[in-house]
Amino acid sequence: MYRYDEMDARFVRERIEEYRGQVARRLAGELSEDEFRPLRLMNGLYLQRHAYMLRISIPYGLLTSEQVRKLGFIAERYDRGYGHVTTRQNLQYNWIRLEDTPDILSHLADVGMHAMQTSGNCVRNVTADPEAGIAADEILDIRPWAEILRQYKELHPEFMFLPRKFKIAISGGASDRAATMVHDIGLRAVRNDAGEVGFRVYVGGGLGRTPRVAEIIAEHLPLSHVVSYVEAILRVYNLHGRRDNKYKARIKILVGALGIEKFREEVDAEWQAIPEAERAVDPQRIADITAMFDHVDFDPDAAGYTGHLARRAGDAAFDRWLTNNVRPGKVAGYHVVYLSLKHRGRAPGDIASHQLYAVADLADRYNAGYIVATYQQNLLFQYVRSQDLEALYDALHEQGLATPNIGTLQDMICCPGLDYCSLANAGSIPVAAAIRERFDDLDEVYDLGPIDIKMSGCINACGHHHVGHIGILGIDKRGVEHYQIALGGSAGRDDSDPAAIAQVLGAAVPQDGVVDALEKVLEVFAERRTGRETFVDVVRRIGVEPFKEHVYG
Amino acid sequence: MAEQMILDGRVVPRRWTLLDGAPADGVVAPGSILPCHDWQALRAAGADLTGVGLSLEGDCDIKALREVLGEVPVIALHIPKFTDGRCYTHARRIRHHWGYEGDVLVYGDVLRDQLVYLWRVGVNAFHMRQDQDLHASLGAFRLYSAFYQYGPLGSHAPRGERAA
Numbered sequence: 024m025y026r027y028d029e030m031d032a033r034f035v036r037e038r039i040e041e042y043r044g045q046v047a048r049r050l051a052g053e054l055s056e057d058e059f060r061p062l063r064l065m066n067g068l069y070l071q072r073h074a075y076m077l078r079i080s081i082p083y084g085l086l087t088s089e090q091v092r093k094l095g096f097i098a099e100r101y102d103r104g105y106g107h108v109t110t111r112q113n114l115q116y117n118w119i120r121l122e123d124t125p126d127i128l129s130h131l132a133d134v135g136m137h138a139m140q141t142s143g144n145c146v147r148n149v150t151a152d153p154e155a156g157i158a159a160d161e162i163l164d165i166r167p168w169a170e171i172l173r174q175y176k177e178l179h180p181e182f183m184f185l186p187r188k189f190k191i192a193i194s195g196g197a198s199d200r201a202a203t204m205v206h207d208i209g210l211r212a213v214r215n216d217a218g219e220v221g222f223r224v225y226v227g228g229g230l231g232r233t234p235r236v237a238e239i240i241a242e243h244l245p246l247s248h249v250v251s252y253v254e255a256i257l258r259v260y261n262l263h264g265r266r267d268n269k270y271k272a273r274i275k276i277l278v279g280a281l282g283i284e285k286f287r288e289e290v291d292a293e294w295q296a297i298p299e300a301e302r303a304v305d306p307q308r309i310a311d312i313t314a315m316f317d318h319v320d321f322d323p324d325a326a327g328y329t330g331h332l333a334r335r336a337g338d339a340a341f342d343r344w345l346t347n348n349v350r351p352g353k354v355a356g357y358h359v360v361y362l363s364l365k366h367r368g369r370a371p372g373d374i375a376s377h378q379l380y381a382v383a384d385l386a387d388r389y390n391a392g393y394i395v396a397t398y399q400q401n402l403l404f405q406y407v408r409s410q411d412l413e414a415l416y417d418a419l420h421e422q423g424l425a426t427p428n429i430g431t432l433q434d435m436i437c438c439p440g441l442d443y444c445s446l447a448n449a450g451s452i453p454v455a456a457a458i459r460e461r462f463d464d465l466d467e468v469y470d471l472g473p474i475d476i477k478m479s480g481c482i483n484a485c486g487h488h489h490v491g492h493i494g495i496l497g498i499d500k501r502g503v504e505h506y507q508i509a510l511g512g513s514a515g516r517d518d519s520d521p522a523a524i525a526q527v528l529g530a531a532v533p534q535d536g537v538v539d540a541l542e543k544v545l546e547v548f549a550e551r552r553t554g555r556e557t558f559v560d561v562v563r564r565i566g567v568e569p570f571k572e573h574v575y576g
Numbered sequence: 577m578a579e580q581m582i583l584d585g586r587v588v589p590r591r592w593t594l595l596d597g598a599p600a601d602g603v604v605a606p607g608s609i610l611p612c613h614d615w616q617a618l619r620a621a622g623a624d625l626t627g628v629g630l631s632l633e634g635d636c637d638i639k640a641l642r643e644v645l646g647e648v649p650v651i652a653l654h655i656p657k658f659t660d661g662r663c664y665t666h667a668r669r670i671r672h673h674w675g676y677e678g679d680v681l682v683y684g685d686v687l688r689d690q691l692v693y694l695w696r697v698g699v700n701a702f703h704m705r706q707d708q709d710l711h712a713s714l715g716a717f718r719l720y721s722a723f724y725q726y727g728p729l730g731s732h733a734p735r736g737e738r739a740a
């Protein structure tokens with residue numbers, strides 16, 4: 024993986040010193056809260072309901088065991104013993120004191136981590152396909168490109184005061200595992216007729232108040248132009264994005280107002296204005312960074328090993344885990360193993376410090392020291408040999424990280440909601456817990472097939488409810504928490520499953536009615552489904568009306 | 577004490593005076609800065625604008641000005657609000673894409689926390705907000721020993737590097 028060199032490390036240290044000074048000025052009253060806010064946000068610090076929340080950047084979701092150990096330490100020492108993995112592959116602490124933040128950042132810097140640009144109106148953490156480098160359907164290992172973009176956006180002087188936040192996602196598989204079509208910029212590796220790999224560039228996707236699926240601005244961009252092209256887009260946005268109304272300030276509104284044709288013209292003109300020598304990334308630099316990601320020594324014996332399969336017959340739990348949480352990698356005998364953070368009785372995405380320590384040790388033993396955080400709020404190991412599957416399973420099981428529910432209804436995405444977030448209208452975590460209680464029987468859950476439930480505690484849509492097969496949105500109805508249910512959304516996987524915004528089913532239901540409504544939705548599904556047809560396919564085929572009739576009839 | 581500014585990393589007396597509009601007699605003293613449309617109107621009327629600069633807002637379409645910018649000794653960019661980033665793009669274009677060599681000045685809601693970014697997009701002159709301590713603000717230029725942008729990617733442009 025990309026290892027910080029001396030300059031990277033110094034850069035992070037210097038950033039912390041700058042921030043330390045800003046905190047001191049705030050505490051001394053030299054900076055008003057209004058002035059301090061954008062500064063602390065650029066360093067990932069939010070003021071929440073009960074305390075400060077600090078969001079740690081995990082570039083493209085990739086972590087080392089050393090970093091995960093440090094995250095465990097910070098959870099233990101400065102928080103309440105746990106952290107929370109977000110849909111943007113970052114990790115949040117919800118119980119932080121302002122005074123502690125410079126020291127926490129200093130601890131993070133010891134392992135090359137920071138909280139830069141995890142919030143604020145700047146280019147945020149670049150998210151990526153968590154299976155990058157090993158995915159069986161991989162067209163391009165996008166990690167070097169994600170790293171190049173990471174470097175490019177870090178304190179980019181021109182783009183620290185954008186109209187609004189800016190999110191970039193990048194995906195290299197035939198299947199999109201990074202939700203690129205609901206990002207401000209989405210980059211997807213594609214092969215053209217000549218067999219050359221380039222990026223298809225999407226722009227103007229996003230959720231929040233005005234959900235919008237991105238449009239294609241460039242069909243096949245040469246890989247090496249990706250930075251200059253992103254720059255041209257950012258420049259158009261910085262100048263022309265709305266600054267008079269924060270609800271209309273995202274790039275999707277600008278793209279919508281201009282139309283994609285006009286927007287593309289503007290971007291192309293800006294791209295032409297970039298001096299020619301700066302349009303392509305230096306091939307040597309690409310080669311150097313690529314080399315850093317490409318070094319795992321694969322064990323040739325892994326391919327022929329089948330010893331773990333014998334256990335399937337006698338151990339149903341292990342069998343389920345292999346089926347649901349393990350995928351083949353592109354190297355024979357190697358597997359991608361998902362560590363489920365969707366355990367009963369725990370908020371989706373939460374992980375305790377003792378689990379973080381354990382995960383770090385397991386990564387050292389079985390995964391070349393790597394850990395990946397995923398968009399679905401889980402963790403992942405990507406280099407697991409067949410020979411190690413059983414031992415890894417046993418260890419994960421002991422830690423409560425082997426719940427075999429990846430991709431099922433239990434694998435819900437959920438924002439922090441009323442429990443933490445000061446913007447929330449409703450508690451999303453308790454509803455997730457209620458759904459989890461009701462749908463605890465794995466046989467029932469497997470029978471339902473893949474169902475993606477996504478839940479947000481308010482219209483800001485941090486839980487991506489618009490793109491859930493089933494989306495649940497908390498709203499406030501005359502002071503009482505209610506939940507709006509929508510069906511048929513998708514974050515988009517490929518051309519056969521494009522991104523789509525879920526359709527609202529009807530009037531919002533009270534908290535204690537959510538599980539009932541969900542049961543009714545699933546009754547219709549069971550009745551109308553043919554064979555193993557998936558939930559979202561049924562919704563696409565029959566529309567939301569039959570569901571509506573049954574839920575509200 | 578005369579009002580001060582930061583110029584090329586030093587605190588010095590202000591060398592430019594920002595005017596709200598053209599003087600009634602149409603005579604503009606060298607060292608003045610006129611709003612862009614006043615400057616253009618006077619220029620069209622054939623006035624002597626030697627030593628006079630012009631000021632721009634974030635929403636100006638500056639591409640139309642490219643030809644005339646070579647005539648002015650200073651271009652002032654207005655930052656009405658700390659969080660308004662449009663002039664950063666103007667500065668970058670003027671300095672880097674067009675190779676402008678005069679002073680690029682910012683004024684308005686300018687705090688020390690912006691200096692390092694503004695400097696790097698090509699601004700070299702700063703009228704700071706009234707309450708800012710100019711000498712303390714200079715510390716901003718020493719914060720970082722290197723950056724990522726404007727060199728070959730990943731090569732870490734050195735601290736002194738500016739977009740020019």
Ligand code: SF4
Nearest residue numbers: 438444447480481485
């Ligand atoms: S969706 Fe709303 S409630 Fe949930 S975390 Fe985001 S802002 Fe908070």
